[in-house]
Amino acid sequence: MSVPILKIGMVLSTMAMVTNWMSQTLPSLVGLNQTLARPGTSERIISAVYPGQEEGWQVFGSVSDVEGKCVCTLLAPPQNLCKKDPRHKRLRQLTEHVQNVSQYLEVLDLRTSRDLQYIRDSEKQLISVEIRVRSAHSILHSITTEGLQELKQSVLKCLPLLAVLSQFRADVAQLEHLQQEVERLRSGLSLLQEQMEAYDYYQLQHRALLLEDRLQTCVNTVGGGVCVCVGCGKLTGISHPVTIRSFGSRFGSWMMDSMILSSDNRVWSMDGYYRGRRVLEYSSLSDFTKGQNFVVHQLPHPWAGTGHVVYNGSLYYNKHQTNIIVQYNLHSRTVTLQRNLGQAGYNNTFPYSWGGSSDIDLMADESGLWAVYTTIPNGGNLVVSRLDPTTLEVLKSWDTGFPKRSAGEAFLICGTLYVTNSHLAGAKVHFAYNTNTSEYEYTDVPFHNLYSHISMLDYNPRERVLYTWNNGHQVLYNVTLFHIIKSFADT
Template sequence: MRALFSVLYPVISITVFGLYPSMTIGPKEGWQVYSSAQDADGRCICTVVAPEQNLCSRDAKGRQLRQLLEKVQNMSQSIEVLNLRTQRDFQYVMKMENQMKGLRTKFRQVEDDRKTIMAKNFQELKEKMDELQPLIPVLEQYKTDAQLISSFKEEIRNLSMVLTAIQEEMGAYDYDELYQRVLRLDSRLRNCMGKLTCGKLMKITGPVTIKTSGTRFGAWMTDPQASQRNNRVWYMDSYTNSKIVREYKTMEDFVANVVSRTYNLPFKWEGTGHMVYNGSLYYNKYQSNIIVKYSFETGRVLAQRALEYAGFHNTYPYSWGGYSDIDVMADELGMWVVYATNQNAGNIVIAQMDPDTLEVQKTWNTEYSKRNAGESFMICGTLYITNSHLTGAKVYYSYSTKTSSYEYTDIPFHNQYFHMSMLDYNARERALYAWNNGHQVLFNVTLFHVIKTEDDS
């Protein structure tokens, strides 16, 4: 996927944007974060409300200055790690590296000739601190917890005052205490980023057309469990009467139609609700409610299991038909399967499944008719359902397995080629893969995160 976006968007930039002002967060919920793979203009987005980076120094103690600079650089690298998780951070990394190199040069100048240029360099460092000050009103906008905001503001204000005092009177502050403050900010930033995992769907942008090929119906996918270096693509044309799966080593090969390997499955498939997960293909066996797990490495079926009471062979398909009764999918929390039963009056059933044994671990009965659903996909344990497979479709309904509750939503997306026969979420890429009337396209998603900090516990 990384290679894909290097092809589609040779120049990528970081965009920071605000939250909706109508959203109110309670005092126990912590910081707010938006993250998205890409916006409508093709720009990368990864916005974190986090502690400010502070650069400070006391005197010409070269070793201590270098240690302090190293910790500040580590905080910057932590933010870089967060952006790498979204695969859209190239320009940001370059910017931060240049900034750090500039600061490193200033510190070297202080060490080389502190008597003649000390005052000038510290003034420039003070200006760098002032440039970071706009982070404070952003934090205030995103967080109504006055106590936490006040704490951050006080820490930043104190560090800024210390920097001013250093400029006026060298040696007037305890360096070790200042160093510990930087350490604490660094630790809190890392804790924040460690909790940035799941979120609620807020927006769908795109699509980006990757290729035009095959029939009107089909499926294509990558493995969300694969390493970042593994960008293989799998392609399954048509919704029935086929056993051929084509594999491409990279997204570029897929676009150029350079097939690396072809698999002949032991059983035909039905529908387009297939999934590749941790090196294996999961699909609905032809004219049955059986889920098959097929290993690409060994070329063997590792497991197969019938879904109890699940309708099949156009008993309860999506609105477009195509034997799409059973839809296998995955998200950040694992493997899922969506289907319908007579016992649930033809409404959608969500089942969490063990990817090794295909054993159903738990089920949830929704009140949304499977035949009235255009497509569906899971994100962070929540099933999102579109109200149509045609033009004008939108994400109309969501069901949370965490709370066993549903809500009606209104999240539009652009059905560019008028007929959707496959729509699946890839947690590694934070993107939706779709088969849109013979076009293989990608949609990007924006998720809203509410994460807790130690201050909120």
């Protein structure tokens, strides 16, 4: 009994040491104990690591444009260079190795605990058999046929222990191999850490922030005078997706306050598209990422779809089975306004291609609050309406001529409605309607639909990013806008 118990103790003790080392050392080596996302536009959007000083960021300001316009040019390294870095591949391999070791440790822990309990349960029986065998050996004439048969049955019941002990011997051998694997992991991670410390990423992030300041200076200043910065432009590109969190059902929405002048860093999430009432409010993007520090709003009226928006401290959403827009004040936790949206379709009459009662899509851009929907008189075409956020009155509407059922999702940037051709993999932005000129064009702006089913896609003008709910994943995209900055002489 003492030998297997000793092996069991060695297995459990070594497993505890390995688990403790992995929980304390690995996060610091691979950088998992650092906050990945913090509130604030600059720190959230500048998420790619700068690959090297020889490929520096440059900002140029000029008034030499043929039309006399202020031109700001930004030269930046490609965003995918980090993926070509061999350290990126090595880190991914080490991370996968850590996961494999962790999974094996869990299996070993479960099996060891189970077998240990079996041995403990069998210990009394073994002691009893041992006493009876010793007694029979010392007094041979006391053994009866019935007693011998009973002793034989007791010994047979102990035979399964042989398989358990054999498994322990195999586990000890595997544990020695596991120790070697952990040592190789430690060496590999230490080497990778030394290589990564050669790059001061905090300094690089500081340089990126300085770059943003220089770009802003370029926008606001020109050689012979001052430019009028409109802060708007035409969508020319969408970045690779950044997964912030994975939770909730297949459909839902999440957002921050879209009013440009707002300093509110809270995050809201609304899971589902049908008759939901529960809104989760997180104090920051970091808390949202970790799923902590949140409060719950229980809406008095259920919502329909996922086209909700937070603007200037209020949540605007479509009331279930109606074309009524509800304004809910997130501070007072009360409904402050409800208003019917004319002849807008509802209850899956004119949804996006994915369905989900997405008839009415509320959104905000640099100029204010909008509603995207359709009506029977408009023949099912997308209608864009500018709303007064205080009264929800429709100020002006535009018929885009694009059938809403053929749209995967839509979002507004600088008064232009951008429409995707699908909500599935392979989607791209392929239609744009400019409300400033009442003109449309077909575009070709691809983006990576990482999880293959988008049920919410909205632009936040304050953060200048796209928020998406993609198959239970909350994802951000950065956008590239082509800016034309006009001088006073052009106004």
